[in-house]
Amino acid sequence: MATTTAPQLTAKTYKSEVHNDWCPGCGDFGIVIALQMALAKLQITPHNVAVVSGIGCSGKTPHYMGTYGFHTLHGRVLPSVTGLKLANHRLTVIGVGGDGDGYGIGVGHFVSGGRRNLDFTYLVFNNDVYALTKGQASPTIEKGKKTKSMADSSIVEAINPVALALASGYTFIARGYALEVKYLANLIAQAIQHRGSALVDIFQTCPTYNDLHSKSWYEGKDSGQPRLYKLDESDYDPVVHDPNDRAEVAQKKAQALLKSEEPSGRLPLGVFYQLEVPTYEDCLREKGVLGHEPQARLGAVFQRDIQPLLDRLA
Amino acid sequence: MSAPTFSWMIGGPQGSGINLGAEILARVMSRLGYYVFGNIEYHSNIKGKHSYYRLRAADRPVHSHIEEVHLLTALDEETLIGDLYHEFPGHRGHVEQVAPGGGILLEPDRVEGVRRRLDGRDVHLYVIPYGEAVHQALSLAGKGGQAHEYRIMNNTAAIGASAALLGVPFDPLAEVILSGFHGKARRVGETNVHCARFAYEYAQKEFKDLRFKLPPKPRRARDDKQIMLKGTQAVAIAKLKAGCGLQTYYPISPATDESVYLEGQQSQYNLVVLQTEDEVSAIDAAVMAAHGGVRASTSTSGPGFALMPEGLGFSAITEAPGPVVVNYQRGGPSTGLPTRHEQGDLRFALHAGQGDIPRIVIAPGDLSECFYDTFDSFNYADRYQVPVILLLDKHLAAMYATVPRFDTSGLKIDRGELFDPAQRDGRYYRYRFTESGISPRALPGQAGGIFWTTTDEHDQVGHITEGIGNRLTMMRKRMGKLELVEKEIPDEKKFALYGSPQAPIRVVSWGSTKGAILDALGRLDPEGKRYAFLQIRFLQPFPAKQLQALLRGAQKIVCLESNYSAQLAGVLREKTDIRADHKVLKYDGQPFSEDEVVAALEATEAGAGEEVLVSEGKVVSAATYGPEQVDKLVELKEKSGKMAPPMVPLPPGYNR
Known part of the structure; x- marks a missing residue:
């Protein structure tokens, strides 16, 4: 859970001093700014945030953030997020990675990470290319x-x-656009606030290599109609109101799936699906495995008495 | 005749409860004051394939099995005469292992085949219808006539009859049986006790004395604080003691028992056990948990370890405090022999991963070392911020033996250098260059401790750089930590010499071969003057200088290990320039027995060549032994006529 302090944190607070080496005009700039804005909006103390990335352009994101930053391995964002979160469940842990990282080499972890429903946020910088x-x-x-x-x-x-993501059991599924920064920041903030596994798939322009899905393509300059529109500007309701109602869960999943395959070719942004159910941490807490304090601060684990276990072997 | 050591074996189809039965008898022996060593052989199979469990009891500590069997307890025909129902049978059963004067406990319809195989040898056949004891016990519970439904209880009858033949009193047997049943299951436990008792009384009445008895006077006092456990338990308990906060795993034989044991302790000890989607995730999650501030570990076997090299590099370049990675080696390559023993991953553990990776590799040799080395590994991980690999194997994982109760009084937790905001001197750099090469680590969530890390080469702050001066410094910083390990960790943790330092013949080995070597040398050379045994526990960093000194002046050096390519002998040569005169090897999937070590060492004294291969209790010819055994089994099968595959006892209700 996030710790909040007096409202003095601005997006700049979450910026590091490192020189950014993304290509000029890269969509990633929009995403990192949106992430900084989202954290400022939620007023989460920087030292309680960890940004965990894979490999690729998006992998450099943690270096540009003024928070704890882990630039890990290609495809291993979610295993890394999982280990860190279980060590310290009080941290706000944000995974970032590319589409190749998350949906290619890391797709097995993508599925398992979703169904575990640990409380994390995962931003996928989706630009269709490596x-x-x-x-x-x-x-x-x-x-x-x-x-x-x-x-x-x-x-x-x-x-x-x-x-x-629907099939894998993510409990928050949204899509943003890197160049609509404020809207994206709002989606990221919702994802962080969601308790459980939250995916934000982000259309990200790559001016250097992807000439198909450029800014003007997303804006529909070729067809005369913007390709992007916002789900929240219609009566679309992504939220499952009664998680015990299996019919409602199925219906909400079905409508999200239909929205993701819209035959018109238009591309919705916004929250597709949201379900509040106990997180992995909640389940561990219920079993008495996790306490209130993070594992990392439990001094008591170093005082464990193993004599009862040895007695049973005598 | 009372042997100084007594050897019992039970065999049957998997799923018939031979391990439960054997462990009950082992605990009874231990309670009576014997030193006990047990090990199981089983197939990668759930039900039906041949499995057997050996127990050795003695009035002095024993650390290995012997080839001969004094009492063989058979739950099926295959245990006796082999799997002759296959096109290519895999084994000939265990009848021929029974020592002259020994006995075989078996059911009536199997007598003829066994007599033919014995061919007049002096072995008692103790014929017992297990179903009869099961029937009588069920009758007491009002379930008479259902014995065919409860063939799963035959193992209890077999244990009862075995105990009678060994001269073990019944009461401790009843106590141990009952201790496995709690709450509502207590009545089932009582039925099992009755079943054991009927078989026990039958054996007392019907069977002439077995010539071999348990050593009559156990030397061990009953209160001398022995415990009985397996390697997976020793490691698991050490992890709890060390304060491990996250254990990750993906199910794999023979490592899983450790994680399952820990899962059973999760709530009691605030330990999170995470079952991951694969071993890649298992190690990477553990690396990040270590960065996150908990002590983290993962356990696996060769095929899982094969997915972990990237995690080792991840840990190494980011200088994570761990994780502790336990590799229970099994027969390779690839899926290999999933449930059999081998020490084939030494080279792999030393070198896994791209680039130069600082790592510590430790191979405990017995159950006590499994406990203490595991505990220490977490201290090393924290202190040196490196991954630590513990190389165990199937033999250590599954052996079940008496050991002195672990002494925890001297165990101290060392979390290494931590960032202290109060002592902060300027800006905090996670990878600050220091004299020791170790930089104090902050824990995420700590104010003032914000750091960055990356699997790219990085500067002191943790940001990517390809600068040359930084690269040179960082490489030396990381790799230099191994020199610190060499300097700081005492020699007694790294190697041990058993016997006289002046002994002309030095046997060099690593890991689980320790038990068979100690037992063999005790037999060949009780004074410890001709042979000395040098056990290497630290494989990385390798204690080269110390070993050179200890091997100086040897007339002959014999390396002994369970793999094809003499991996330790190669490492020894590479690091010390010392060439072993003989390489004793075994790679048939089974651990060394005491007899095999004796036979191999005798062969080296009788002019054997550089490579000495052992299998099935003797020194064999590497070129011809395998094909000959395959042919012999086919011949045996053709002579013996048709054999039915084993019947697997199913739970009550399924045996229609």
Whole structure:
């Protein structure tokens, strides 16, 4: 849980002094600013936040944050988040990674991380390409498409992150757009506040390698109609109001799935699905495994009495 | 005749409860004051395949099994004559292992086949219908006539009859049986006691004395604080004692028992046990938990360890305080022999991962060392901020033996250098260059301690840099910690010499071979003058200088280990330039017996070549032994006629 202090924290508080080496115009700038704004909005003390990344351009995010920062391994954002969160469940733990990281090499962890329902937030910087290795096809590139960085067009189906998250058991599923920073900041804040596994899939423009899904494409300059629209501007209600009502859960999942595959080709932003159920930590607490204090601060574990266990072996 | 050491074996199809039965008898022997050593052999299978459990009891500590069996207790035909129902049988049963004057406890319909195999040898056949004892016990519980439904209880009858033949009093047996049943299950326990009693009384009445008895006067006083446990338990209990806060695992034989034991203690001891989706996740979560401030560990076997090298590098370059990684080696490569023994991962543990990784690799040799080395590993992880690998194996994991109760009085927790906000001198750098190479670590959540870390090369703050001066300094900082380990950790934790330092022959080994070597040397050379045994516990950093000194002046050096390529002998040569005169190897999936070590050492004295291969109790020819055994078993099968595969006893209600 977040610790709050007097409201003096601004987005700048969460910025580090490190020189940023993302390409000029990269969508990642929007995401990191949105994350800083979200933390400021929630007034979470920087030392109670840990940002945990994988490998790739997005992997550098922790360095640009003025919080605890862990730049881990390719595809291992969620195992890393899980270990850290179990060591100290009071931390606000935010995983960040690319689409290749989360939906490609780390997809097994993506599924298991979701169904465990640990209280974390996971931001996926989704730009359809492996940018840091110069733009190969990622799991989210559409079948038949070819960016200028690809040698040939893709012949495999794209992953649908929202559908995958629904099937995996994420209890908060949202989508943002890197260039709508305020809106994204608000989504990230909601994801942080959600108790449980929260995914925010973020359309991120890559001006260097992805010429297909550019700013003007998202704005619909080619078709005359913006591709993006906001779910919260309609009567769409993503929230499961009675988690014990299996029919409602199924209905809310079904509508989220339909929204993620809209035949018009329009792309909704906003919260697709939200369900409040006990988290992994809650379940551990109920079993008496986790206490109120984080594991990392439990001095008592060093005073454990193993004599009763040895007595049983005598 | 009373042997100085008594060897009992029970065999049956998996799922018939031979391990439960054997462990009951082992605990009875221990309670009576004997030193007991037990080990189990089993297949990667749930029900039906052949499994057997050996117990050795003596009036002095014993650390290994012997080849001969004084009483063989058979729950099925395969235990007696082998798996002759396969196109290529895998074994010939255990009848031929029974010592002259020994006995076999078996059911009536199996006598003929066994007599043929014995071919007139002096072995008693103790024929007992287990179902009869089961029937009588069920009758007392009002379930008479259902014996065929309760064949699962045959093991209890077999233990009862075995106890009678060994001359063990009944009361302690009844106590140990009952101790396994609590609450409502108590009545089931009582039925089991009755079943054991009927078989016990039957054996007392019907069977002539077995010539072998348990050593008549156990030397051990009953109150000398022995406990009886397995390697997985010793490691698990040490983790609890060390304050481990997160254990991660993915199910794998033979490591899982440790994590399952810890899962059973989660609530009592505030330990989180996380079952992950794979071993990649298991180690990475443990690395981050260590950064997060808890002591973290993961346990696995070779195929799981094969997924962990990236986590070792992750830990090393980010200077995480751990995790402690326990690898219970099993027969490789790949899936290999999932439930069998091998020490084939030494080279892998030393080198796993890209680039230069500072790591500590420790191989405990017995159950006590499993406990103390595991405890110490967490201190090393915290103090040196490196991953620590404990190399155990299936033999250590599953052996069940009496050991002195662990002495926890001298165990101290050392969390290494921690960031103290009060002592802060300027800005906090997680990777500050220090004289020792160790930088005080902050724990996430700590005010003033914000740090960054990355698996890229980084500067003192923890940000990415490819600067040359920084790279050189960081490489030396990380790798230099091993020199600190060499300097600070006392030699007695790193190696041990048993026997005279002047002995002409030095046997060098590592890990679980220790037990068989100690027992063998006790037999070959009770004075400890001809042979000395050098046990290496620290494989990284390798105590090269000390070993050079200890091996100086040896007439002959014999390396002994359970793998194909003599991995320790190779490491010894690489680090010390000392070449072993003989490499005694065993890679058939079974641990060394005392007899095999004796046979191998005798062979080295009788002019054997550089490589000495042992299997099935003797020194064998590497080129021909395997194919010959395969042919012999096929021949045996063709001679013996048709054999039915074993019947697996199912739970009551399924045996229609």
